[in-house]
Amino acid sequence: MDFQTLVKSRRSIRGYKIDPVPKALIDEVIEVAKGAPSSMNTQPWYVHVVTGEPLDRIRAGNTEKMMGGAKPQRDIPTREAYEGIHRQRQVDIAKQLFAVMGIERHNKEKRMDWVMRGFRQFDAPVSVVVCFDRNLLNNTIAHFDTGAMTYGLVLAAWSRGLGAVINGQGIMQSPVVREVAGIPDDQVILTCVALGWPDETFVANSVVSRRRPVENVTRFLGFDD
Numbered sequence: 055m056d057f058q059t060l061v062k063s064r065r066s067i068r069g070y071k072i073d074p075v076p077k078a079l080i081d082e083v084i085e086v087a088k089g090a091p092s093s094m095n096t097q098p099w100y101v102h103v104v105t106g107e108p109l110d111r112i113r114a115g116n117t118e119k120m121m122g123g124a125k126p127q128r129d130i131p132t133r134e135a136y137e138g139i140h141r142q143r144q145v146d147i148a149k150q151l152f153a154v155m156g157i158e159r160h161n162k163e164k165r166m167d168w169v170m171r172g173f174r175q176f177d178a179p180v181s182v183v184v185c186f187d188r189n190l191l192n193n194t195i196a197h198f199d200t201g202a203m204t205y206g207l208v209l210a211a212w213s214r215g216l217g218a219v220i221n222g223q224g225i226m227q228s229p230v231v232r233e234v235a236g237i238p239d240d241q242v243i244l245t246c247v248a249l250g251w252p253d254e255t256f257v258a259n260s261v262v263s264r265r266r267p268v269e270n271v272t273r274f275l276g277f278d279d
């Protein structure tokens with residue numbers, strides 16, 4: 055797959071086959087991902103690849119706490135809610151997903167089901183918990199660097215037929231993830247990536263999210279034309 059096809063064809067995958075993912079393949083994907091650039095080559099990232107019983111315990115603990123009304127416990131500062139144009143884009147993608155999934159606006163039960171799927175990391179067979187060195191927590195460049203590595207991971211997976219969705223929902227209760235996965239205290243949990251073979255029959259997997267045109271995000275200066 056050429057680079058443009060790879061990037062343009064990738065979508066977030068939220069429905070997976072139960073088939074396991076070979077460890078060697080995940081190793082290959084991480085080998086590619088860690089080629090990301092980083093500030094002064096600091097390479098602040100770590101990944102913890104979880105499957106099977108520990109992943110089920112993470113899903114259960116995360117879901118139980120969230121459904122019990124616990125406040126999200128993230129290691130990084132996050133906004134409570136988006137506003138304005140950011141909120142609008144968030145609503146747009148949710149509408150696209152809910153439309154194909156047949157989740158009507160007022161159907162609280164179906165909406166809750168969808169949210170819970172997120173807390174379970176979409177029942178993916180693998181979760182990659184993405185971390186970085188805690189002593190860089192207040193250096194947002196480390197977040198940038200780790201994000202670059204994470205996108206590389208998702209693309210490397212996609213090029214091998216593996217689907218993924220970067221998701222905050224799966225690590226909303228980060229202390230649960232830390233305890234079950236044995237993540238050391240000197241690492242900050244940034245996000246996680248659900249990973250597995252896409253279930254082609256799961257309609258939300260066909261949703262193509264929208265992007266702004268180049269002219270809306272770009273200014274060119276000093277060009278002749």
Ligand SMILES: Cc1cc2nc3c(=O)[nH]c(=O)nc-3n(C[C@H](O)[C@H](O)[C@H](O)COP(=O)(O)O)c2cc1C
Pocket residue numbers: 064065066067068147172219220221222223224245261262263
């Ligand atoms: C940092 C980050 C966190 C995300 N968290 C979630 C999440 O919790 N649940 C979810 O369904 N998607 C999550 N996503 C996926 C985005 O919704 C998705 O990337 C966006 O809508 C664009 O769609 P696409 O990935 O299919 O192009 C997250 C993506 C990123 C980069």
